[in-house]
Amino acid sequence: MDVRKDFPILAGNDLAFLDSAASSQKPEMVIEAMDTMLRSGYANVHRGAYRLSAEATDAYEAARAKVARFIGATSPAEVIFTRGTTTSMNMLAAKWGADRLVAGDNVVLSVMEHHANLVPWQFLKGIELRFARLTDDFALDLESVAELVDERTRIVSITGMSNVLGTITPVDRIREIAGRVGATVIVDGAQLVPHLPVDVTDLGADFLAFSAHKMLGPTGIGVLWGRPALLEEMEPFEGGGEMIDEVGLYESTWAPVPHKFEAGTPPIVEAIGLGAAVDYLTGLxxxxxxxxxxxxxxxxxxxxxxxxxxxxxxxxxxxxxxxxxxxxxxxxxxxxxxxxxxxxxxxxxxxxxxxxxxxxxxxxxxxxxxxxxxxxxxxxxxxxxxxxxxxxxxxxxxx
Amino acid sequence: MAVGLDNLYKEVILDHYRNPRNRAEIRDVDRHADGNNPLCGDKVAVDLVLDGNTVSQIAIKGQGCSISQASASLMSEAIKGKTFEEIARLRQLFTTMMTSEDPIVDPERPGAILGELEALAGVKAFPVRIKCASLPWATLDVAISGTADQVTTD
Known part of the structure; x- marks a missing residue:
């Protein structure tokens, strides 16, 4: 794959950069898209009635649509922009986990999880965490998953690809096991989405989290994809501007999905950058x-x-x-x-x-x-x- | 090969990494401290037996990179039998060697100022590794002052 020329930082740099799992470098296309947005297209989104704001909103929503197509989502509304995988996982642990699980329920993880798919679950009080083992060849041991999942398992949250071992997990098989007890399947896609074709319609996940900066896009933005019915059911994570419908002094109602999960001014320029990264990867x-x-x-x-x-x-x-x-x-x-x-x-x-x-x-x-x-x-x-x-x-x- | 690396990984460092001194358990410990670099995972624990103001015995535990573990080993040899005042002076010289522009170590007279500790002088050229070499000394400080039993450096 002859693409080094597309990455300004690599041109004329002798460094062998072998740390892309931590964060990837950015192609000219991403840098330029963000630069153009800042120079000539920038305003807050979903706010002003003036033309520049409307155009910025269109660009922001177009980026969402690109991401949706990239992962095979049925509708752009299934794509929530977050700060990154970590925020996506914290949202899920709090709003799909803590809000809904009761003492005695359990969550099944694996021993190879990144802290972002471990520590947020540790916040849950009275919920048992169970850890699936690995096989001798560092694959996820599905027998171990099957042993751990029982009728009190509400969530199975597992990496799609380990950032340490490189192990890719069989999400469809995990789905089969979790499906027997009606547990939700969450996939930490931080390493999976940048490296493999992903189609959420056959992945087997109910939720998928990933970050832009590991897939040639900017820092500060990531995605939580979820099945529409689950996103409808899930309560907002943060309150503030943009995520509301009606606001009174003592109570409010929420905007529709995905906006109810996007309180405050979102990472607008970063969304444009992520959209360009998706275009670039799609081109390859x-x-x-x-x-x-x-x-x-x-x-x-x-x-x-x-x-x-x-x-x-x-x-x-x-x-x-x-x-x-x-x-x-x-x-x-x-x-x-x-x-x-x-x-x-x-x-x-x-x-x-x-x-x-x-x-x-x-x-x-x-x-x-x-x-x-x-x-x-x-x-x-x-x-x-x-x-x-x-x-x-x-x-x-x-x- | 880069010259800096040869200065960093001298034979003395590798010897102390592979054969760390003063690792044996000691009894009737007067002071103890645990040191930890949370970002890189280096760990050093210091046990001291005191005779008045003198460190009569020292035991080191720990795991981590060659620089942190060799530094702990070298330190344990350098301070055994020394008074708190002598140790404070060594610590000051060591810190100067690690951080100052002023080369306190005399290449004409190797070891004249800080003895074997001078083997760590090459660390200065690798700023991200200075904290590895400093961890044992920061831990020793806490053990001697007796104000806490944990120290974290970054």
Whole structure:
């Protein structure tokens, strides 16, 4: 995939940027769309009767429609703009969780969840959290999910693709299990949506959360998609302007979905940027994006396998994994590894990747992680491996 | 290979990382403190046995990167048998070495100012790693002052 020229930050920069799972770089198309909006199209939305505001509103709603098409939503109203995956998950934990669950109910998660799909559920009082295990090949253990789900399970909330292991989960199978007891299926799509074709009509989720900044868009905006009937049923998360219908001194009524979930001035310019990111990804084709990830991940796993001191934590089966590769090198601490790689022009993430319980489950304090996006290349993988050889030499690790 | 890396990962550092000193459990501990870098997960715990104003015994526990763990090990050797005043002076010199523009370490006379602790001088070139080297000292401070038993650095 020859797209590096589309990303200004990569042009003329020698850095091998292998931290796209944390946040991706932005193509010219996104930068330009936001720039144009700020220079000539900006006003608050859903407010003024003047033309500029009406045009801004149209642009904002057009971005919503683009996102809806991108994920196969039946209607733009199913797409709620939030601050990001974290806010989407907090909304769900509070309004679909805390408001509706009663003591003795349980929520099923997995041991590989990002803190954004863990900590919000810990806010629920009197609700039991249960954690599905992994198989020996780091896949989600469906038997474990089936064992944990019982008649008191109200929600199953699981990542679509692990930001640490790269593991892609079978949402349709999770749906089958959850469906037996009528539990809601929530998918943390922060890594899934940027990397795989997603169609919510056959994904199997009731709710899907994701962030713009990991899919070539800007920070500060993300999405909560939900089935229309559930969004109707769910109460607003925040009160304020824009989300209301009638307002009195003591009570108010809500605007229709999606606006009842969008209190206050929304991230307008960011929505335009997300719309442009969606256009860009659509132009590439999500099947081509996935193919690129699979090829690059396959190549990286192959190269890493030539270094016996490297341990990879994640599935070997490329069918069920994406381009987030966690690894360790001998007894070199990942932070040391990250410093050494940085000195050799390679940017990777080191640490617990906001998934502390997973590190405990794996019995390691931290990993280094290389992760890819559409602009990532085999050359960058080669430089990663070269950097690892430098680290092995410095720490006197036998190869 | 970048010169800075050779300065950072000297043999002394790797030796103290792989064979950390003063790791044995000690009894009748007078002071204890836990140090933690929450963002990177480095941990250092310090136990002290005091004889008046002198640290007569020290035990270190912890896990983390080579810089934090080697720094803890080097510190434990440097302060054992020293008075609080001597330790405060070492701490000050160490902090200066880590942060000041002024090169207090004399390349002509290696070890003359801070002994083996000078092995950590190369950390200065890696600003994000200075907190790794400082964690054990911040933890020791808290243990000695006895004002709290936890310290968090960032």
């Amino acid at each position: 084709g999500m099947d081509a994006v996935r193919k690129h990830d699979v090829e690059l991940t396959g190549y990286a796993l192959e190269r890493l396998a030539t270094m016996p001191a490297v341990t990879v934590y994640g599935p070997t089966d490329l069918e069920i994994r994406g381009g987030a590769i966690s690894f360790t090198l001998g007894d070199v601490h990942p932070h040391d590894l990250s410093t050494i790689l940085d000195e050799n022009g390679v940017a990777v993430r080191a640490g617990h990747h906001c998934a502390r319980p997973l590190m405990d489950h794996l019995g390691i304090p931290a990993t280094a992680r290389a992760s890819f996006s559409v602009y990532s290349s085999g050359d960058e993988v080669d430089r990663l491996v070269d950097g690892l050889k430098v680290a092995a030499k410095l720490f006197d690790i036998r190869q």
